[in-house]
Amino acid sequence: MHPRVTLSVGNFFYAIATTLVVYIILPYLARFMSESAASLVVAAGAALSLVLFLYLPHLVERFGAQSLAIVLGIAQMFSLFALAAAPGAFGATVFVALLIAIQPFLSYTLDIMLEATVAEEGVTGRVRTLFMTAYNVAGFGTPLLLGGLLDNTDAYARIFLAAAAISVPFIVLFAARKLPEGKPPEKVRLGDALSAIARNRDLLAVSASRLLLYLFYVWAPLYVPIYLHTKLGLPWSELGWMFSLMLLPFVLFEYPAGWLADNVWGDQELLVTGFVVMGVSFVALALVTNAWSPLAIAALLFATRAGAALVESMTDSHFFRRVSEEDTEEIAAYRMLWPFADLIGPLAGAGVLFVSGFSGFFAATGGFLLVVGLIAAFSIRDFR
DSSP states (O other), X not given: OOHHHHHHHHHHHHHHHHHHHHTTHHHHHTTTSOHHHHHXXXXXXXXXXXXXXXXXXXXXXXXXXXHHHHHHHHHHHHHHHHHHTOOHHHHHHHHHHHHHHHHHHHHHHHHHHHHHTOOSGGGHHHHHHHHHHHHHHHHHHHHHHHHHHHTTSOOHHHHXXXXXXXXXXXXXXXXXXXXXOOOOOOOOOHHHHHHHHHTOHHHHHHHHHHHHHHHHHHHHHHHHHHIIIIITXXXXXXXXXXXXXXXXXXXXXXXXXXXXXXXXXXXXXXXXXXHHHHHHHHHHGGGOOTTSOHHHHHHHHHHHHHHHHHHHHHHHHHHHHHOOTTOHHHHHHHHTHHHHHHHHHHHHHHHHHHHHHHHHHHHHHHHHHHHHHHHHHHHSOOOO
């Protein structure tokens, strides 16, 4: 198997294991604590990830990206098995935080190995498309698996066991053969990385846009499932197909959006559209009640991801239009946005949820994404 195919298959298994768990984290923790306290557990895992992220270049240089991926996969598997064993409030807190901390590292090691398989820039698009397609196909199918496993129950141990089982082929895949390691990421000081972004208004604007997207990726999968299941009473068997339909835009829209940005409109117009659709539809979730049909809710969820797909494709393409591989400080800061959002997203979510409940949460966070997103989008320097 070609190393690129191996990495894409690994990304497929990684996507299933992480996506399965993310939808049930808050409902699971809510057995032991309030939704706001559960948010703080997620934030604690993100804080650990953010601190350790600064040492990742050293770890990759010393042990290699492939060895780290195997170790992290094993740590993820044992954490999932531990959660399936019903460890109680303290154990749940520890192992959920550990899972949250592991995810950005696993993604980063896969990315480093993927870059090592690209000898010439002319194949970069095809390589990354294969890699991301594997992730998106897994992400699309995983909610159906979630709904089938839970059906009309809250037997979350089934999800943890399934995710642990999916981690096994991931570990075996990377232990079975040697893959290109690539060069370890440059060691960059956090202050230098942030100042490099801040000095360039265009990079600052697109990085702010990307941070908003990552905040959406924290708020949506954490708070939408617990609201629809716990507060509105929708069973997981129904949520499964709804969430699967919700994720279709990432498969359908991202490549056409990239083509349109290259050939017709440019990045800014599509980025603005993405923030409008994502922000307005997320605000509209505050209006959802038991009177809404499942199909109407699914359509609204589809709209949130349609906007997110546009923001994702435009921020990534615009950022990498503006940097080269020599811009290590800028790239380092851009990559740290994910764990940073994982930290501040649950903290903000816990505060808003405590003050205003779920309706106020969706109205406030959706409005924030809309207003700040438009400011950031209109501040980028478009290339057309």
